[in-house]
Amino acid sequence: MTALDHPTGASGWLGLWRRTPLSFRIGAVILLLHGLVAVFGPYLVPYGYSEMRTGIPLTGMSFEHPFGVDQLGRDVFSRVVHGAHIVILLSLSGTALGLVLGSIVGLLSGYVGGWIDNVIQRLLETLISIPFLVLALLAMAAAGPELAGNPVLVILVVALVYFPRIARMARSAAIDIATRDFVTIAKLRGETAWSVMRRELLPNATSVLLVEFALRAGYAPVLIGSLGFLGFGVKPPTPEWGLMISENRALLIISPITVLGPGLALASLVVGLNLFTEGLARILGRTVKLGGA
Amino acid sequence: MEAVVRVENLSVSYRDRENWLRVLHHVGFSIARSEVFGLVGESGCGKSTIGLQLLGYRHANMRVDGGSVLFHGQDLLQLGRKKLDGLRGNRIGFVPQNPTTALNPSMRVGAQIEETLVLHGRAADGQQSQGRVEGLFDLVGLPHPKLLRQRYPHELSGGQQQRVCIAMAVACDPDLVVLDEPTTGLDVTTQEQIVDLLVALRARIGTAMLYVTHDLGLLAQIADRIGVMYAGHMVETAPSAGLFAAPRHPYTRGLIASVPRIDDPVDAAPATPLHGTLKRSELPPGCAFAPRCDHAEEACRITIQRLQTIDPVHQIACRRWRELPPTPARVVLPSTGRSGAGDLRHPILEFDRVTLAYGVSGGLLRHIFPGRPFIAVDRLSLAIGHGETLALVGESGSGKSTVGRAISGLLRPYRGTIRLDGAPLAGTYRRRSDEERRRIQFIFQNPDASLNPRATIGRILERPLKMFFGVRGSAAKDRVASALLEVSLEPAYARRYGDQLSGGERQRVAIARALIAEPELLLCDEILSALDVSVQANILALLRRLSGERGISMLFISHDLAVVRTIADRVAVLFHGQLMEIGRNADVFEPPYHPYTQALLDAVPTVTTVKTRSPDAAHGREIDNAACAFAGRCPWQLGRLCVDEAPPWRQVSDDLSIRCHLPLDRLPRRAASNPQPAVTGAQP
Numbered sequence: 001m002t003a004l005d006h007p008t009g010a011s012g013w014l015g016l017w018r019r020t021p022l023s024f025r026i027g028a029v030i031l032l033l034h035g036l037v038a039v040f041g042p043y044l045v046p047y048g049y050s051e052m053r054t055g056i057p058l059t060g061m062s063f064e065h066p067f068g069v070d071q072l073g074r075d076v077f078s079r080v081v082h083g084a085h086i087v088i089l090l091s092l093s094g095t096a097l098g099l100v101l102g103s104i105v106g107l108l109s110g111y112v113g114g115w116i117d118n119v120i121q122r123l124l125e126t127l128i129s130i131p132f133l134v135l136a137l138l139a140m141a142a143a144g145p146e147l148a149g150n151p152v153l154v155i156l157v158v159a160l161v162y163f164p165r166i167a168r169m170a171r172s173a174a175i176d177i178a179t180r181d182f183v184t185i186a187k188l189r190g191e192t193a194w195s196v197m198r199r200e201l202l203p204n205a206t207s208v209l210l211v212e213f214a215l216r217a218g219y220a221p222v223l224i225g226s227l228g229f230l231g232f233g234v235k236p237p238t239p240e241w242g243l244m245i246s247e248n249r250a251l252l253i254i255s256p257i258t259v260l261g262p263g264l265a266l267a268s269l270v271v272g273l274n275l276f277t278e279g280l281a282r283i284l285g286r287t288v289k290l291g292g293a
Numbered sequence: 294m295e296a297v298v299r300v301e302n303l304s305v306s307y308r309d310r311e312n313w314l315r316v317l318h319h320v321g322f323s324i325a326r327s328e329v330f331g332l333v334g335e336s337g338c339g340k341s342t343i344g345l346q347l348l349g350y351r352h353a354n355m356r357v358d359g360g361s362v363l364f365h366g367q368d369l370l371q372l373g374r375k376k377l378d379g380l381r382g383n384r385i386g387f388v389p390q391n392p393t394t395a396l397n398p399s400m401r402v403g404a405q406i407e408e409t410l411v412l413h414g415r416a417a418d419g420q421q422s423q424g425r426v427e428g429l430f431d432l433v434g435l436p437h438p439k440l441l442r443q444r445y446p447h448e449l450s451g452g453q454q455q456r457v458c459i460a461m462a463v464a465c466d467p468d469l470v471v472l473d474e475p476t477t478g479l480d481v482t483t484q485e486q487i488v489d490l491l492v493a494l495r496a497r498i499g500t501a502m503l504y505v506t507h508d509l510g511l512l513a514q515i516a517d518r519i520g521v522m523y524a525g526h527m528v529e530t531a532p533s534a535g536l537f538a539a540p541r542h543p544y545t546r547g548l549i550a551s552v553p554r555i556d557d558p559v560d561a562a563p564a565t566p567l568h569g570t571l572k573r574s575e576l577p578p579g580c581a582f583a584p585r586c587d588h589a590e591e592a593c594r595i596t597i598q599r600l601q602t603i604d605p606v607h608q609i610a611c612r613r614w615r616e617l618p619p620t621p622a623r624v625v626l627p628s629t630g631r632s633g634a635g636d637l638r639h640p641i642l643e644f645d646r647v648t649l650a651y652g653v654s655g656g657l658l659r660h661i662f663p664g665r666p667f668i669a670v671d672r673l674s675l676a677i678g679h680g681e682t683l684a685l686v687g688e689s690g691s692g693k694s695t696v697g698r699a700i701s702g703l704l705r706p707y708r709g710t711i712r713l714d715g716a717p718l719a720g721t722y723r724r725r726s727d728e729e730r731r732r733i734q735f736i737f738q739n740p741d742a743s744l745n746p747r748a749t750i751g752r753i754l755e756r757p758l759k760m761f762f763g764v765r766g767s768a769a770k771d772r773v774a775s776a777l778l779e780v781s782l783e784p785a786y787a788r789r790y791g792d793q794l795s796g797g798e799r800q801r802v803a804i805a806r807a808l809i810a811e812p813e814l815l816l817c818d819e820i821l822s823a824l825d826v827s828v829q830a831n832i833l834a835l836l837r838r839l840s841g842e843r844g845i846s847m848l849f850i851s852h853d854l855a856v857v858r859t860i861a862d863r864v865a866v867l868f869h870g871q872l873m874e875i876g877r878n879a880d881v882f883e884p885p886y887h888p889y890t891q892a893l894l895d896a897v898p899t900v901t902t903v904k905t906r907s908p909d910a911a912h913g914r915e916i917d918n919a920a921c922a923f924a925g926r927c928p929w930q931l932g933r934l935c936v937d938e939a940p941p942w943r944q945v946s947d948d949l950s951i952r953c954h955l956p957l958d959r960l961p962r963r964a965a966s967n968p969q970p971a972v973t974g975a976q977p
Contacts, residue, residue, distance in 0.1 A: 181743040182753075185737070188701050188703075189756070189757060189761075190725075190727055203747035
């Protein structure tokens with residue numbers, strides 16, 4: 001029997017892959033490319049990220065320099081490739097920190113309820129009501145000049161921006177789960193709020209939280225890029241994409257590719273993450289509904 | 294006899310991920326004009342699927358493999374969408390199980406029915422359709438049609454909502470009405486009223502009805518003929534009287550025997566409940582019931598069974614029907630010989646004039662904003678003896694579950710004290726000691742929600758061991774295995790997840806989780822109401838055995854009097870937060886009755902008695918703030934006395950107290966329309 005005998009019944013990983021939504025597949029491929037570039041790219045590109053005099057500045061697109069050469073004579077394409085892991089790492093770790101904080105605060109707040117929940121929610125709303133760039137800049141300013149440009153600060157700021165939003169999602173999940181009898185039983189057994197959260201709420205909120213993580217991670221590169229653009233992100237000459245767009249923005253008329261290049265990289269990452277997230281949400285939504293363990 | 298609808302050889306499959314699963318196998322039956330055909334079976338037997346097929350309903354994950362549904366000769370399965378739309382709601386009406394979700398919450402109920410009328414051209418929009426709606430409301434016994442028409446669904450009670458749904462179903466004088474478990478979510482007394490209404494409607498408008506239910510007792514009240522379904526097969530069809538008198542198919546027999554009866558001797562259990570559960574994975578190619586059948590032979594497993602006519606009106610799908618022994622007389626097990634009422638001078642749990650209220654602000658605020666709390670339970674005094682099973686019965690809204698919440702510490706008593714073994718129990722669970730928490734354990738109604746779907750059964754059961762006894766590791770594994778065995782589950786279940794189990798199995802795990810803490814008091818809150826009758830019978834047998842072996846006290850909260858009768862030592866009857874009657878199980882079910890108890894008993898549908906009841910005995914309206922909550926609905930009410938003065942407790946005997954103004958000799962002696970229960974044996 002050949003595979004042709006089973007037009008729909010392909011088995012194994014391939015069959016599983018075929019059953020995933022199209023958006024998930026496209027997103028996964030884009031992310032895989034970004035991942036490969038981030039890991040192996042720096043060894044393959046001809047120039048270092050701060051290497052100058054690689055070509056004639058502002059000559060535009062060429063085979064030698066696909067994204068052109070910037071004012072300082074650096075090859076923009078090489079810089080974009082060198083920057084990939086920075087953007088990805090900063091986005092993921094910032095979002096992950098926000099997820100951990102947000103899950104704990106949200107689940108506990110939703111489970112405990114009462115005035116504690118009320119106070120926490122009002123505080124979170126205050127944070128959410130501040131536009132996220134303003135909040136990020138405020139946090140940067142509060143951290144003081146000696147920390148400026150430190151990647152850890154960027155991660156903390158991403159986490160600060162995202163955790164209230166994730167916490168609200170986690171809270172609504174917790175409120176829903178907490179009405180079920182198994183939580184009541186755990187409560188009556190005398191379990192602490194922490195233990196109820198960890199053992200009963202968290203495992204049942206994973207699908208919600210996973211989707212939330214992927215969704216936020218999809219926008220984190222934009223946030224980091226914006227910070228870099230405004231000069232509050234990592235320090236030059238780090239090849240962070242937002243920073244590169246900012247540095248080259250004066251060249252937009254003369255040599256637009258130096259801005260469009262990093263912009264394209266950023267956009268494809270965000271689109272990839274978003275497609276992946278959407279597909280993931282659909283897969284999880286389906287299995288959760290089917291009750292698959 | 295002209296058939297309104299004829300189902301022929303219908304086979305339907307559902308998709309489960311990649312596979313098609315056959316849920317109906319060559320089902321055939323017909324319903325004549327003004328006939329009520331009852332379809333009964335346990336969950337998953339395909340009865341609701343048939344109901345949907347009569348509406349021509351289809352969806353992407355469903356496939357008709359063959360057969361036809363002929364409605365006045367035209368095949369609904371072949372009709373296009375437009376034609377079906379013209380029939381549904383017009384020639385074919387539908388009454389759903391849950392009226393709360395069936396009605397549009399943002400639309401006035403009258404307008405929802407007008408919509409149906411106008412859509413099918415039965416009335417012009419405006420005055421004419423409003424008049425029709427009022428007429429329909431009148432027909433289905435809704436009071437004040439003019440006012441009620443303007444209400445939103447949430448402003449109506451469950452029973453009223455279902456009446457609206459029925460009005461909608463019959464709005465266009467349909468030829469056929471499909472009713473899918475229309476009373477399952479309702480109280481016994483409300484259920485009785487709805488069934489009365491359906492019987493009256495049938496007599497007046499003469500529609501054919503398909504009545505889908507899991508409740509055999511109900512069908513005895515309303516159905517002319519009954520079809521019994523098992524695993525997608527029709528296994529027996531017969532006129533309702535004939536079916537109950539002489540069921541032929543082993544499954545039907547088991548089903549009827551599993552129904553606990555109000556007229557069984559107290560404390561007795563049916564001897565021949567169905568064993569096992571339907572396992573889809575183990576279905577033999579032949580008779581689907583063979584794995585659970587006592588009479589099955591090898592030939593049953595391999596030969597496909599089709600309905601065969603054994604007398605003009607009786608059909609059965611069993612190849613051995615001639616050889617089966619005649620329907621056994623109902624055998625009941627003798628009483629387990631438990632001590633009965635425990636020693637009430639030293640009860641395990643005691644309620645001392647406990648008032649329970651909702652809407653009470655806690656702490657300091659209570660003094661600043663006293664507000665007006667809603668009193669759910671009013672000065673309740675109650676005691677449960679060691680080793681005793683006390684049943685708390687009443688309709689929804691009676692406060693019986695509120696009592697459970699107070700015992701668990703989820704609701705702090707507004708006034709009064711709850712004592713555990715003589716020591717006052719803190720009002721909230723947080724303030725109780727681990728030891729106190731261990732001594733009281735809980736089992737809840739909904740088996741789907743009682744187990745964490747993301748934890749294995751083993752992990753769920755190990756947790757209380759660690760919390761209460763500090764047992765972990767292999768010792769805990771051993772205790773879990775023996776706990777599973779004790780509730781008749783394989784120890785291998787420890788590795789499974791809750792959603793891999795059936796409802797009955799999950800409820801067994803919930804029982805095991807409670808027992809593993811070695812409690813002294815077990816609180817069971819409606820633990821059977823979500824389960825099929827055969828599963829109910831097995832769980833009841835398990836609880837009886839456990840309470841006998843372990844001497845655990847139980848508070849058994851239930852609305853089902855027949856179930857209560859088989860398990861309780863004593864029974865307390867609650868109505869709107871007031872205790873009406875309390876006493877030994879046998880005595881509560883024996884005259885004299887409290888008027889409310891009588892009404893409750895009267896409303897229980899049974900498989901043995903086809904009732905002719907006097908209409909409207911207990912359908913009056915309650916009076917707000919009356920001293921006796923039942924005043925107004927009580928047919929025996931003594932004028933203003935019952936409204937103004939709290940009724941006194943009357944000691945009927947050492948074991949029975951009734952709270953009523955009626956003097957002892959004037960208390961109702963027999964249920965108004967129910968024959969005297971033929972209880973002879975098992976008297977204490």
